[in-house]
Amino acid sequence: MRYLPLTPDDRAAMLERIGVPDIDALFADVPASARLTGPIEGLPHHASEMMVGRHLRALAARNLSAADAPFFLGAGAYRHHIPASVDHIIQRGEFLTAYTPYQPEIAQGTLQVLFEFQTQVARLFGTDIANASMYDGSTACWEAIAMAGRITRRNHAVLSSGLHPHYVSVASTMAKYTGDVLATALPSLEAAADDDRVIAAISDETACAVVQYPDILGRIPDLARIADAAHAKGALLVVVVTEPVALGMLESPAALGADIVVGEGQSLGVGLQFGGPFLGLFAAREKYVRQMPGRLCGETVDADGKRGFVLTLSTREQHIRREKATSNICTNSGLCALAFSVHMTLLGGVGLERLARINHARAVQAAERLTQIAGVSLVNDAFFNEFTLRLGQDARAVALRLANRGVLGGVTMGRLFPGVTALEGGLIVAVTETVSMEDIETLAAALEGELA
Template sequence: MRYLPLTETDRAAMLDAIGAPSVDALFCDVPADQYLDAPVEGLPLHASEMAVEKHMRQLSKKNLAAADAPFFLGAGAYRHHVPASVDHLIQRGEFLTAYTPYQPEIAQGTLQMLFEFQTQVARLYGCAVANASMYDGSTACWEAVAMAGRVTRKKRVVLSGALHPHYAEVVRTMAKFTVDEIAGAALSLTALPDDDGLIARIDDKTSCVVVQYPDILGRIPDLPRLAEATHAARALLIVVNTEPVALGALESPGDLGADIVVGEGQSIGVGLQFGGPYLGLFAIADPKLARQMPGRLCGETVDADGKRGFVLTLSTREQHIRREKATSNICTNSGLCALAFSIHMTLLGEKGLTALAAENHRLACIAADRLAQLPGVNLLNENFFNEFTLMLGVDARPVVRKLASMGVLGGVGMGKLFPDSDEVKHGLLVTVTETVSEDDIARLASALEEVLP
């Protein structure tokens, strides 16, 4: 028997209360050409559980798993070795079954973990305060933009052309509801980031400047110079980091003048996960701005007997306070992913993170030197961490597909990220982490030489 808890009268009453003419009107933001007018072609209307399992197993055999091939993909999601102890510890019942602590003081273990996580993120980013995590890097980026608008009371957002296009798209999508003006720019295919062009777009109406570090091509922008120009306009500098391992080698953004640092924590403890769930990181340099932060802050205190304890120090999300006073509608945090990050970071320690970063950079340099020797291949940027861009002279997307057919996941064709640019599509973004061997690099070089015209 179907479970239909609402009658037509119930639905009509609710639609009348919110002022919507129909249920379909609630989906008005979905483009009309994205609606289905019939069932998905080739998909059966029903099948037995055993038949579905068999079909899904057959489909899974078509995948080329990250661990089964030389893996050079990156562009915001990175393959690193995650120790088995991380997965073991996060599956302990007291962590795996715990949810957002609505009566937080009885969840001392969860609160302490989040407190330690905040400390690690703040130190990694060179900031004073970090929150208890967010959904992912792209939504954390938007939350930073929204926060900058609240702080500066200005509405113009300057985006670097070298910001990951998925992050930029999230900002543009959310800005439709806040009426922020988004000043974007085309990606500049130069050896160094176009810091001059970015600075030239800053004016007295600018609320924030958003720059990626390292950027989408693997280049390292001049953050102190950008910070000086941004602060001269009384705006905030937002730095996005998609590869936290890089901060084991590069100076922290907060120490270089960033006001807000956000990013993706997936590299540490979380794994690729087929695209999610991931982990948003968010930190600020000036603790005076803490009340404008989204999400939650966990703090350390003492109880009535003087014993150490942990509390939710600040909760400015709409579940805790009046909606019109909330800084964000984020309703939870990626708690289990934050725990995985914190455990992995604890296992690494400061020396371990530095050593891991050094190994990533060493292997990336070997790969860049080897691949740049191939006929028709040019290395775009010589300054990078573990990710660099090769210019192939042809569309890189078919090249990537040919490499995959040869059992090599050889990088990300930039045309996939920037489909509207004829120039950018020749770029191949190659990522090298500690999971790549020198034999893998040799195999990529051999395969690439074979498939290039």
């Protein structure tokens, strides 16, 4: 940088004040293997703007994008068709440049969009209320655990083994600093979800049980049974939905007893985008509204009696005293929420159900075809648009060879759970409406070739 405002004396004074010997100590929690020890390999130390652009384009050309290959990746991030009108609407100037609607009198459009977004999420999840979105699904999951702790005044949570490992990792990181105790377990390549384990682990000290629906293997847990067990012990049921399109066919979590429902909204209106930004969904029963993180937009009337919208509830530290805040990471992904809402509006209830049925039917076709291959078996025979295969060998090596053939065949369990030998043969295959029968046959042929 050309302008560095701090002198060596300034830095020394700050380091002394916070009690660390040097700047490197600030990065002690970052594993040494993740730190750079020199310049990034492959990049020139200096070059002209034109040459830098050429080099970066060459690097980008090495990518195999979702649109350029048969694509079966899922496990929390899904490729769906996004109508062109979604992008057109969200790029309108009044939406693209909007930030936080602090002044309702000049932000009625933004507030109305968020109000309608909340309504859509609440109807999708079957809950009374939903907030104006959060950072992403994984942080929303942790916020639900923290919220359950505030409501029950307990600090133990039981996490299903079918919960996405990245969500577990985020929750574990936060719990390390809050003192919460998380009962976790590794999944197994079995047809049934671990409902029995979750129920057995719920005690009088449990704040909540956290269950993904469908889970990381694509299985459908029995939410009603888990909800009954949790409520009998005074605990709450938190349900995580990483694929909201599934709720076009599956019964809503709240109808099955969920108290808090969170999830990832990326599937609707938001592209894969190299992993983000995505969109956190958060909903709950109305009686818990004051413990809900984030913001809640509400409807009112102005001085002339005309309909208007305001921020009804703002519980983050930016709005209220820090010690009273429910969260300090409840960032609202406003533009992504708008994209979600536009896509949902274009679909409507009938369209969402139709989209869900297409996804499920296409996934059934893929499962039937792939399990005809020698050495391939289906873990779960009940699923929405995602299922897990057993390959009889390390799926990571198979997936890499498929990618070299130009086929993105799925997410391996070995990648999600590195070092767990019992899971290395698992391949999670996601099939959405963007997958054609030709794509399925291409994957089947490539997989037959690799397993022969």
